[in-house]
Amino acid sequence: MKQEVRLIQGNEAIAEGAIYAGSRFYAGYPITPSSEIMSECAKIMPKVGGIFIQMEDEIGSIAAVVGAALAGAKAFTATSGPGFSLMQENLGVAIAGEVPCVVVDVQRCGPSSGAATKPGQADVMQIRWGRHGDQSIIALCPSTVAECFLLTIQAFNFAEKFRTPVILATDEVVAHERQNFAIPAPGDIPVVNRKPPTVSPEKYRPFDAEEDGIAPLAVYGSEYVFHISSSMSGPDGVTNSKPDNIQWKVDQLNRKFEIHRNEIVLTKSYDTDDMDVLLIAYGATTGASRAAALEARKNGIKAGVLQLVTIWPFPDKEVEMLAKRVKSVMVVEMNYAGQVAGEVQKVIGSHVELKRFNKYNGQNISPRDILAAL
Amino acid sequence: MKDDSDSTYEVVLAGSGGQGLVSSGIMLGEAAILEGKNVTQTTSYGIFQRGGLSIAEVIISDEEILYQRVQDPDIVLALNDDGMNLYASLGEKGIPIFYDTTLVQKQEGENLYGYPFTEMANKLGHSGMANVIALGAVVAKNRMIRVESLEAILGRRFTGKMLEMTIKALYKGVALVTE
Numbered sequence: 001m002k003q004e005v006r007l008i009q010g011n012e013a014i015a016e017g018a019i020y021a022g023s024r025f026y027a028g029y030p031i032t033p034s035s036e037i038m039s040e041c042a043k044i045m046p047k048v049g050g051i052f053i054q055m056e057d058e059i060g061s062i063a064a065v066v067g068a069a070l071a072g073a074k075a076f077t078a079t080s081g082p083g084f085s086l087m088q089e090n091l092g093v094a095i096a097g098e099v100p101c102v103v104v105d106v107q108r109c110g111p112s113s114g115a116a117t118k119p120g121q122a123d124v125m126q127i128r129w130g131r132h133g134d135q136s137i138i139a140l141c142p143s144t145v146a147e148c149f150l151l152t153i154q155a156f157n158f159a160e161k162f163r164t165p166v167i168l169a170t171d172e173v174v175a176h177e178r179q180n181f182a183i184p185a186p187g188d189i190p191v192v193n194r195k196p197p198t199v200s201p202e203k204y205r206p207f208d209a210e211e212d213g214i215a216p217l218a219v220y221g222s223e224y225v226f227h228i229s230s231s232m233s234g235p236d237g238v239t240n241s242k243p244d245n246i247q248w249k250v251d252q253l254n255r256k257f258e259i260h261r262n263e264i265v266l267t268k269s270y271d272t273d274d275m276d277v278l279l280i281a282y283g284a285t286t287g288a289s290r291a292a293a294l295e296a297r298k299n300g301i302k303a304g305v306l307q308l309v310t311i312w313p314f315p316d317k318e319v320e321m322l323a324k325r326v327k328s329v330m331v332v333e334m335n336y337a338g339q340v341a342g343e344v345q346k347v348i349g350s351h352v353e354l355k356r357f358n359k360y361n362g363q364n365i366s367p368r369d370i371l372a373a374l
Numbered sequence: 375m376k377d378d379s380d381s382t383y384e385v386v387l388a389g390s391g392g393q394g395l396v397s398s399g400i401m402l403g404e405a406a407i408l409e410g411k412n413v414t415q416t417t418s419y420g421i422f423q424r425g426g427l428s429i430a431e432v433i434i435s436d437e438e439i440l441y442q443r444v445q446d447p448d449i450v451l452a453l454n455d456d457g458m459n460l461y462a463s464l465g466e467k468g469i470p471i472f473y474d475t476t477l478v479q480k481q482e483g484e485n486l487y488g489y490p491f492t493e494m495a496n497k498l499g500h501s502g503m504a505n506v507i508a509l510g511a512v513v514a515k516n517r518m519i520r521v522e523s524l525e526a527i528l529g530r531r532f533t534g535k536m537l538e539m540t541i542k543a544l545y546k547g548v549a550l551v552t553e
Binding site: 366368 | 413
């Protein structure tokens with residue numbers, strides 16, 4: 001059946017994508033510029049037999065999501081900077097407990113309450129390092145309405161497959177833009193479900209990783225009785241602070257992302273075959289960078305674009321491979337410090353000239369901004 | 375001014391929060407989708423639900439739209455003084471600027487088209503029709519989409535007496551430009 005093309009907003013596409021991926025639980029607290037995800041879920045979740053709860057705050061929201069995920073649901077929440085800060089502690093619990101869930105962070109401008117309706121991309125490092133202790137996470141960055149839909153499904157698929165929280169790191173521009181998009185028919189996009197245990201309830205241990213580095217996850221409330229807590233625990237879920245166990249646990253939390261690194265790290269390249277200058281962009285700055293590169297070519301500058309679809313784990317190999325072939329690299333992002341530029345610098349060292357294009361006044365980066373800086 | 379080979383139209387709707395500019399932008403975008411075009415609609419607003427300067431933008435194109443925001447408007451509709459002050463000078467560059475003389479101080483200048491959209495809407499029986507009248511004028515002026523496509527979108531959004539009124543309003547707007 002041909003699907004109807006609609007004018008759909010980035011945030012709506014995220015809610016629709018979550019439903020498509022099989023999510024049937026949303027708990028959240030409204031905050032600009034993420035609120036449309038919540039209001040869409042309030043409308044849609046009950047229609048598909050799902051649960052929608054407005055919680056008392058963001059701390060409660062992520063706690064409810066972790067609980068629902070362990071009870072077998074594909075659960076998610078959406079927020080922006082101030083709420084994302086509140087979620088860090090329980091996000092750490094989700095990481096330690098290897099709880100599959102999705103958190104959407106619609107980035108807005110400024111520290112603290114900042115400028116609520118203006119865009120930013122300054123949560124990149126918070127997304128990676130916002131929790132204390134040794135841990136890893138996956139973060140995906142949509143740049144269009146279509147990618148909002150598709151990467152939400154991808155986020156759930158990664159969460160389920162690798163038993164981990166996944167952050168969908170979007171921004172006010174992409175969240176609020178509306179574009180023509182036809183939601184794919186059911187079955188057109190693959191949907192992944194977590195591995196259930198293959199052993200009997202008596203033999204089940206919640207952190208017994210299989211060869212692929214991932215431990216099957218049973219359902220709370222079923223005949224499988226198991227324990228997940230925030231403390232350092234052994235394969236059986238019981239608290240265990242022996243040195244060997246600590247090392248095993250920290251390895252387990254990080255190693256799975258290394259084993260599956262090539263499957264998780266997604267990038268897109270545009271006009272990179274014959275380029276002299278490489279623009280690196282993610283989220284809202286991707287379209288502007290692509291438009292600027294096309295315009296630069298008209299002026300005799302051979303520019304190409306690398307879009308970081310996955311920002312964590314960082315696409316180091318992909319950056320390195322393309323950076324080797326150019327005279328200069330420019331990272332285009334809406335933050336002061338160059339949070340992604342710093343990662344690029346780590347990868348390319350001093351072999352290639354690195355330019356940073358940073359705008360942090362709450363306004364979009366336009367193709368003209370980029371052209372002027374090239 | 376754009377040349378004939380350029381299929382991309384960039385539209386700016388500027389006014390205050392609560393005037394229905396985003397709804398107008400969405401209707402324009404949906405009408406363009408009916409014609410198989412690509413559309414990006416964006417909004418820039420403050421933290422107030424009503425008042426302040428709020429801008430809705432629509433880009434319509436046969437090509438892939440890479441950058442979300444309007445860079446060179448092809449047509450502007452201003453529904454408050456702030457919006458008018460921001461864009462009126464574009465008239466000298468050949469960009470048609472439509473504005474509501476009921477709400478915006480009258481200005482003399484090239485390509486400035488003032489009409490009493492709100493007053494006309496009140497006469498039709500609903501001040502909310504001002505947007506639809508203005509949209510009719512905008513669409514008739516630069517042919518980015520067919521008026522019939524917009525009429526079809528109104529038909530999806532409204533029913534009964536309200537639909538009758540909106541279609542009447544749409545063609546009142548068209549007549550401002552064509553007659």
